[in-house]
Amino acid sequence: xxxxxxxxxxxxxxxxxxxxxxxxxxxxxxxxxxxxxxxxxxxxxxxxxxxxxxxxxxxxxxxxxxxxxxxxxxxxxxxxxxxxxxxxxxxxxxxxxxxxxxxxxxxxxxxxxxxxxxxxxxxxxxxxxxxxxxxxxxxxxxxxxxxxxxxxxxxxxxxxxxxxxxxxxxxxxxxxxxxxxxxxxxxxxxxxxxxxxxxxxxxxxxxxxxxxxxxxxxxxxxxxxxxxxxxxxxxxxxxxxxxxxxxxxxxxxxxxxxxxxxxxxxxxxxxxxxxxxxxxxxxxxxxxxxxxx
Amino acid sequence: xxxxxxxxxxxxxxxxxxxxxxxxxxxxxxxxxxxxxxxxxxxxxxxxxxxxxxxxxxxxxxxxxxxxxxxxxxxxxxxxxxxxxxxxxxxxxxxxxxxxxxxxxxxxxxxxxxxxxxxxxxxxxxxxxxxxxxxxxxxxxxxxxxxxxxxxxxxxxxxxxxxxxxxxxxxxxxxxxxxxxxxxxxxxxxxxxxxxxxxxxxxxxxxxxxxxxxxxxxxxxxxxxxxxxxxxxxxxxxxxxxxxxxxxxxxxxxxxxxxxxxxxxxxxxxxxxxxxxxxxxxxxxxxxxxxxxxxxxxxxxxxxxxxxxxxxxxxxxxxxxxxxxxxxxxxxxxxxxxxxxxxxxxxxxxxxxxxxxxxxxxxxxxxxxxxxxxxxxxxxxxxxxxxxxxxxxxxxxxxxxxxxxxxxxxxxxxxxxxxxxxxxxxxxxxxxxxxxxxxxxxxxxxxxxxxxxxxxxxxxxxxxxxxxxxxxxxxxxxxxxxxxxxxxxxxxxxxxxxxxxxxxxxxxxxx
Numbered sequence: 001x002x003x004x005x006x007x008x009x010x011x012x013x014x015x016x017x018x019x020x021x022x023x024x025x026x027x028x029x030x031x032x033x034x035x036x037x038x039x040x041x042x043x044x045x046x047x048x049x050x051x052x053x054x055x056x057x058x059x060x061x062x063x064x065x066x067x068x069x070x071x072x073x074x075x076x077x078x079x080x081x082x083x084x085x086x087x088x089x090x091x092x093x094x095x096x097x098x099x100x101x102x103x104x105x106x107x108x109x110x111x112x113x114x115x116x117x118x119x120x121x122x123x124x125x126x127x128x129x130x131x132x133x134x135x136x137x138x139x140x141x142x143x144x145x146x147x148x149x150x151x152x153x154x155x156x157x158x159x160x161x162x163x164x165x166x167x168x169x170x171x172x173x174x175x176x177x178x179x180x181x182x183x184x185x186x187x188x189x190x191x192x193x194x195x196x197x198x199x200x201x202x203x204x205x206x207x208x209x210x211x212x213x214x215x216x217x218x219x220x221x222x223x224x225x226x227x228x229x230x231x232x233x234x235x236x237x238x239x240x241x242x243x244x245x246x247x248x249x250x251x252x253x254x255x256x257x258x259x260x261x262x263x264x265x266x267x268x269x270x271x272x273x274x275x276x277x278x279x280x281x282x283x284x285x286x287x288x289x290x291x292x293x
Numbered sequence: 294x295x296x297x298x299x300x301x302x303x304x305x306x307x308x309x310x311x312x313x314x315x316x317x318x319x320x321x322x323x324x325x326x327x328x329x330x331x332x333x334x335x336x337x338x339x340x341x342x343x344x345x346x347x348x349x350x351x352x353x354x355x356x357x358x359x360x361x362x363x364x365x366x367x368x369x370x371x372x373x374x375x376x377x378x379x380x381x382x383x384x385x386x387x388x389x390x391x392x393x394x395x396x397x398x399x400x401x402x403x404x405x406x407x408x409x410x411x412x413x414x415x416x417x418x419x420x421x422x423x424x425x426x427x428x429x430x431x432x433x434x435x436x437x438x439x440x441x442x443x444x445x446x447x448x449x450x451x452x453x454x455x456x457x458x459x460x461x462x463x464x465x466x467x468x469x470x471x472x473x474x475x476x477x478x479x480x481x482x483x484x485x486x487x488x489x490x491x492x493x494x495x496x497x498x499x500x501x502x503x504x505x506x507x508x509x510x511x512x513x514x515x516x517x518x519x520x521x522x523x524x525x526x527x528x529x530x531x532x533x534x535x536x537x538x539x540x541x542x543x544x545x546x547x548x549x550x551x552x553x554x555x556x557x558x559x560x561x562x563x564x565x566x567x568x569x570x571x572x573x574x575x576x577x578x579x580x581x582x583x584x585x586x587x588x589x590x591x592x593x594x595x596x597x598x599x600x601x602x603x604x605x606x607x608x609x610x611x612x613x614x615x616x617x618x619x620x621x622x623x624x625x626x627x628x629x630x631x632x633x634x635x636x637x638x639x640x641x642x643x644x645x646x647x648x649x650x651x652x653x654x655x656x657x658x659x660x661x662x663x664x665x666x667x668x669x670x671x672x673x674x675x676x677x678x679x680x681x682x683x684x685x686x687x688x689x690x691x692x693x694x695x696x697x698x699x700x701x702x703x704x705x706x707x708x709x710x711x712x713x714x715x716x717x718x719x720x721x722x723x724x725x726x727x728x729x730x731x732x733x734x735x736x737x738x739x740x741x742x743x744x745x746x747x748x749x750x751x752x753x754x755x756x757x758x759x760x761x762x763x764x765x766x767x768x769x770x771x772x773x774x775x776x777x778x779x780x781x782x783x784x785x786x787x788x789x790x791x792x793x794x795x796x797x798x799x800x801x802x803x804x
Contacts, residue, residue: 044591046570066344124386131387219339219349219371230341233375
């Protein structure tokens with residue numbers, strides 16, 4: 001199949017356009033990296049584009065040594081890994097029984113669960129509850145209240161319902177009990193769905209900000225999003241919104257641009273390393289349910 | 294394979310379950326250690342500036358020193374500076390606010406007083422706060438009183454922290470062009486035009502900027518207004534945004550925009566960062582900014598010949614006013630109703646005010662500073678200060694560290710020429726800005742009215758949108774004023790005005 005001249009022109013225009021778009025999306029990344037390796041004068045004068053000017057690694061040295069961002073990164077990794085595990089175990093254990101016709105009271109339970117999707121108590125009642133459970137300032141406050149996302153649970157339930165009943169029947173005849181069927185038959189058959197749901201959970205843990213702000217009081221337990229928010233909070237930005245900096249301290253404690261950039265780079269690298277390997281699941285996962293076959 | 298996964302998962306669950314009692318025990322231990330001293334908790338603004346090697350906001354050399362020297366045992370509770378309101382509201386609702394917490398704006402204190410969540414402190418201060426009583430000047434002490442009660446312990450603001458908004462001019466450009474410092478808004482316009490037309494550094498400079506880092510709208514100040522504040526028109530309170538003065542300010546700014554004397558992209562330059570960048574590259578002649586010390590060293594490194602000076606506020610058709618400045622009060626320290634020992638809280642504030650602030654602010658004599666001519670002279674350079682001392686700034690919540698601009702210069706200038714110049718320009722500028730006091734016709738923007746809190750944001754946003762269009766020439770000034778007035782009236786501005794008038798009379802601000 002050869003393309004006509006009109007088509008060729010179209011393709012050429014397309015490539016040029018896409019290349020331009022790609023460059024504009026990549027530019028901010030390159031710029032941040034370049035800033036993080038540049039000298040302060042050059043950064044403040046706006047001389048840095050995609051290559052470092054007056055290159056230095058002092059910024060990284062100082063961030064590594066003094067900034068709490070590394071601790072926060074570790075905390076976030078911990079919260080994400082354990083949190084996702086808790087999510088997955090509880091979500092699977094809720095979704096599987098609910099996918100079975102023989103479960104008595106199934107629709108009543110489902111209605112109750114769906115109800116929580118539509119109505120929430122609000123921030124302060126939530127806080128009071130978590131506090132009375134003694135979870136404030138522990139990571140359990142991040143893991144337990146959202147341990148089962150109704151949406152993800154329903155996605156899994158629907159997927160499980162699609163697995164032929166006869167497959168489980170034959171396993172039952174071979175002597176497998178419910179747990180064994182779940183672990184040996186259902187879960188291995190549901191890997192794409194599980195991966196998607198796990199990714200959803202992991203991303204929400206990684207990005208979690210509000211819950212950390214509300215429930216975590218000890219600075220040693222702060223996560224990455226807290227620290228990034230703190231770093232990027234710009235008092236002059238505030239001033240243009242509220243009108244004034246009454247807080248004269250604000251002006252003094254603004255972080256250097258290059259330190260901000262270096263911290264962002266450090267915070268982004270782990271995701272960049274992992275994402276390419278996970279992306280295929282995302283793509284696959286989003287397609288789930290769109291085509292029945 | 295699958296079994297292994299399950300075992301790992303189960304182990305993780307078990308480990309996690311065990312972690313709950315363990316952490317609960319940890320916090321009980323920390324709280325249980327009480328010596329003879331009473332213990333209190335105190336909020337500390339968390340700006341993320343404690344270096345990891347020094348510890349955390351809860352535990353570092355400063356908190357250790359405070360606990361050794363203060364008459365009370367203090368547990369510090371960090372509150373993220375960028376979300377203080379959120380955190381305070383949550384804590385107050387849950388009844389677990391720290392025994393001392395603080396904010397800058399009196400509006401917050403007024404709100405909390407209205408909600409009835411603060412302890413009235415006068416009897417405790419009489420008993421445990423001798424220094425607070427004797428050393429707080431009356432114009433500062435008044436900011437502790439709300440609804441006829443004493444609900445906050447105000448911190449005195451250092452004189453050098455009072456000037457807030459400034460406008461800086463390239464003096465070398467003025468000299469080169471044979472021009473003098475503008476005295477009126479018309480002369481300011483002429484100067485901006487000359488800078489733009491003659492472009493002394495030949496870099497394609499803007500004459501002036503409509504926005505700057507750390508400042509709001511300085512042009513409103515020239516016309517005697519402040520965005521979102523009440524002013525008096527014919528003796529009646531009126532929000533700045535619906536006055537003729539506001540219209541005239543916008544028309545004035547529109548001229549800079551129309552004639553391209555200022556960067557027309559100003560409304561996307563939210564933090565004024567682009568303006569700052571233009572300034573340090575010699576592409577801006579008149580630069581509004583809060584803190585020139587952040588920008589001047591870069592300009593001087595790029596162009597050692599540059600010479601910058603503050604501009605006194607020019608006179609407008611409405612008279613000569615002042616650029617925005619602070620009240621003589623800084624932090625307002627509050628004690629929640631849930632505090633079990635308000636006397637201990639006041640005792641701590643009094644101790645910090647009397648003696649504690651000195652070491653907490655300055656650090657060790659000899660190492661961080663030394664005496665010279667009856668003044669503490671800093672021994673550390675800017676970088677060391679940022680590394681070793683900057684995290685201390687929020688611990689002295691009461692202080693007698695009152696510095697005039699000259700004091701500030703002597704204390705910090707050091708020996709490095711560029712840093713010295715920056716300090717000199719900055720502190721000289723403060724003096725000039727302070728010569729023209731900022732006028733507050735009504736002391737707080739909302740006077741604690743619920744309706745104000747409710748609608749002021751909406752009002753302000755709409756006005757901002759319309760007035761921006763006036764500046765960029767999409768709407769005529771008169772039409773803009775008519776639109777803002779009409780829209781505001783339709784969302785309850787007249788009611789608000791009535792309430793404010795009444796409240797201002799009640800509080801004695803209006804006859």
